[in-house]
Amino acid sequence: MTDKINHIGIAVKNLENSIPFYRDQLGMEFEGSEDVAEQSVRVAFLKVGESRIELLEPTSPDSPVAKFLERSGEGIHHLAYEVADIEVALAELKEKGVRLIDEQPRGGAHGSLIAFLHPKATGGVLTEICQSRH
Numbered sequence: 321m322t323d324k325i326n327h328i329g330i331a332v333k334n335l336e337n338s339i340p341f342y343r344d345q346l347g348m349e350f351e352g353s354e355d356v357a358e359q360s361v362r363v364a365f366l367k368v369g370e371s372r373i374e375l376l377e378p379t380s381p382d383s384p385v386a387k388f389l390e391r392s393g394e395g396i397h398h399l400a401y402e403v404a405d406i407e408v409a410l411a412e413l414k415e416k417g418v419r420l421i422d423e424q425p426r427g428g429a430h431g432s433l434i435a436f437l438h439p440k441a442t443g444g445v446l447t448e449i450c451q452s453r454h
């Protein structure tokens with residue numbers, strides 16, 4: 321179903337404060353930031369090999385990422401695996417009895433389609449599958 325980690329999502333309180341560590345100290349290529357209104361977050365991507373670090377800053381107190389920060393503080397929020405066709409992947413997961421948060425794909429950053437699996441089905445690791453636009 322997947323042979324690639326598309327990105328690792330890290331919850332942060334403030335993008336501007338967090339980007340310099342990855343960009344300047346670890347030397348990763350900064351690819352830009354954008355608002356993902358659907359999830360009330362602003363995200364920044366930093367390239368590491370074929371994968372990325374996705375920094376997530378909540379833009380509203382109702383954002384799931386805001387709740388995560390309240391509960392756990394800053395840190396790793398989710399892992400995202402790349403799939404070629406997200407509809408096919410979701411159908412396959414459902415058929416295999418994997419509990420899903422998103423039965424239907426929703427819009428992610430860079431025009432991607434994403435869906436979250438339920439942490440109860442993944443040993444507590446919030447897991448995203450992601451179909452890139454390109």
Ligand code: ZN
Nearest residue numbers: 329374400448
């Ligand atoms: Zn993500």
